[in-house]
């Protein structure tokens with residue numbers, strides 16, 4: 168049985184038409200679910216009893232559960248238990264411009280990036296779209312506030328779970344759903360080229376972030392196995408096409424790993440690669456973990472790398488660090504309880 172929180176409004180309209188009901192019933196259900204935040208079909212009083220019973224037969228409405236919550240000043244990390252007893256983590260961040268949530272898209276991850284904690288557990292399965300929607304609904308319920316932006320940068324490779332992630336995006340973006348503007352939604356990928364192409368054809372103004380991290384194939388092959396399938400050259404061509412097609416600026420993520428990718432030569436290599444592209448680089452101070460041997464670059468090194476890119480006229484920012492005390496920072500999320 169499908170969970171109602173994973174159904175797009177257009178699909179719900181089709182469902183109603185198929186059972187000879189008016190399609191505006193879908194709008195009414197959406198208003199209950201997302202405006203009034205009522206999750207019990209029996210309370211949907213403008214829908215007749217018979218139809219409510221039918222909805223109960225055809226859709227489940229149960230929640231994933233918050234198993235644990237850890238808090239730091241500007242960050243909360245939620246451990247969710249799914250119905251099949253798998254676990255995922257989700258992070259809430261308080262920025263000066265509002266609240267954002269970092270959503271997981273898979274249980275585990277198969278991309279195998281050497282520096283990332285999330286991939287130590289191989290992918291168990293895709294998350295269903297309702298499991299992504301509920302991460303947001305449950306956090307909003309927990310804090311009694313609305314979230315302004317969503318980044319799909321938690322556990323998993325979102326473009327490796329393309330269809331469910333797109334349904335999720337459409338539900339949260341729907342003005343009658345959670346109503347988060349597309350420009351406030353970011354999908355991050357390690358570079359699955361065919362899916363980036365597919366994304367460029369979607370009529371959605373979402374942001375795309377690319378986890379590039381290394382500006383040459385030799386080292387990128389070692390740290391990010393995906394590079395052996397989709398090389399940097401092909402990735403850059405794809406990004407160029409994406410920008411031309413969508414007219415949107417792309418974010419390049421670059422995690423700063425001590426003595427691995429943080430030399431000034433690397434900065435120049437990166438500037439050569441990105442020359443003339445409408446992108447901006449987000450330098451990410453590496454978050455160390457107990458299990459992996461990588462170290463973070465020093466503040467000084469990050470600053471020099473930043474200055475070099477600036478001099479080369481590349482747009483660049485340094486990512487603000489969130490939640491490392493509670494292991495809630497980039498690359499520290501896990502699909503297990505301990």
Ligand code: SAH
Nearest residue numbers: 283320323324355356357378453454497498
């Ligand atoms: N699979 C997607 C989504 C994960 S996003 C992707 O690769 O983009 C998580 C981001 O954090 C990625 O850019 C990832 O490379 C980065 N990251 C992984 N481990 C990290 C760590 N320990 N410190 C900082 N960033 C890390």
